[in-house]
Amino acid sequence: MAKIEVNGLELDYELIGDENAPPLVLTPGGRYPRDTAGVPELGQLLADGGYRVLLWDRPGCGASDIAFTAPSESVMNCEALVGLVQALGLRDIRVVGGSAGSRISLMAAARMPENVRKIAIWWISGGPVGLAGLAWFYCGDQIAAASKGGMEAVVQLPSWAEQIARNPRIRQILLAQDPDAYIDTMQRWGKAFAYSDESPVPGLGEADFARLAMPIMVLRSGKSDMAHTRRTSEWVHELLPNSTMVEPPWGDQEWNYVSTFPIDTANRRGRFERWPLLAPMLLDFLKD
Template structure:
């Protein structure tokens, strides 16, 4: 594990796999770290297929520094990733991510097209329920806390307290940001989670998808996955000219079952992701993806 300063904050990262392998940037969702269950397992599976996987703690995730800038939190992370890839001198890369990491990765591809050779995304958030749900997860509690209790109130929120525990520098960074600036940024970031008819995914206008010109793999959402709707996968597929849409290599209810296991302390919400390794490796190699790859992913589960 190493760290590097990007845009005034330190970003923690590591490589998994052979030094001479094609670099794949793997980005998880939520405000979860690169070490969250399911992510390292997928990285190891891709590394076993000859890839050099770059795992990174995005700003406001894991052991990296807290940062607050950009149009939205995903825009901030995309800009950070672009600078990280350039500073490390590993581009162009294959960009892969799921859930919130899918949104971060899509934006990275839009903003830094010269740094991406292929794009693979799954569990894409979209639609009214999941978009508004994210507002509650990422912004609304923060705004309530800072407006009633200042930045000290934010520090007491479980998510931000965990960031301070993982990286003690974050307490001083949040205090330096202060209540006024924190509220200003959160108010701006909230706009991304207001559902809009011309945005298939939160905070990204549909017209911007025309900027994605690389081969793209989209693993569709589960049949009743309200957090990552099946419909959104089809919408993103329709917006990206060079995209292929495939069925998931995990059961239709994999997300729901993983959430249940996580709440019960028996697993991680990202545990099913490792089943995508054979499918992803086929796509990275330029091979046609289809039923055989999907069947292989399920068999290895």
């Protein structure tokens, strides 16, 4: 476990596995920290398979700082990942991630394609309703709280409780925001999730997909998954120059099933707790 400053933010991270092994970045979804059930377990399996695995807390997640100057939360996170990779001197990396982690992985790789060897992604958020849900999940309750009780109400939101507990600076950063400016930022960040017929992934355009010419494995989303629609995964696959579409190691109802799991890091429960099932197929794909 360590901290490093990137783009003015203190980021919390951990590297596991042989320090001479090829580097691999694993990024979870939601605003969940890197120690969320299933994430370090998958990371350890990948490390055991021969990689130096970077686990990290994105800005606003876990013990890392946050800022509100980026055009969107996704841009803030992907630029933080690019900066973190550079700061740690990681070269010729593999990048893997699920849900928000898939979006951040693709966006970051599009900014440093010369340094990314392979990518594997699953649970790609998309679809009109799925993306509208993200806008509310990440920004809607913030706007509602700030409009009713200013930043004092924002820091009381359950969505910030864990981050503030892990990094008390988050509370001070939030309280330092002007409520009206914060609402404007959340409106802008929410708009960044807007569905478009031009791209399946907000924040990625045609030129970005064209730059992602490295081998990429896309796991097909479940037909029943309304948060990460099947069409989104297929559309991403169609736009990538060198993509392989594969079936995941679980059934169609997986997202609906794991969404019922309690979020309980201490007892290793949560939406990502079955991610270790991905290890064999990831290791098979990522090898040279």
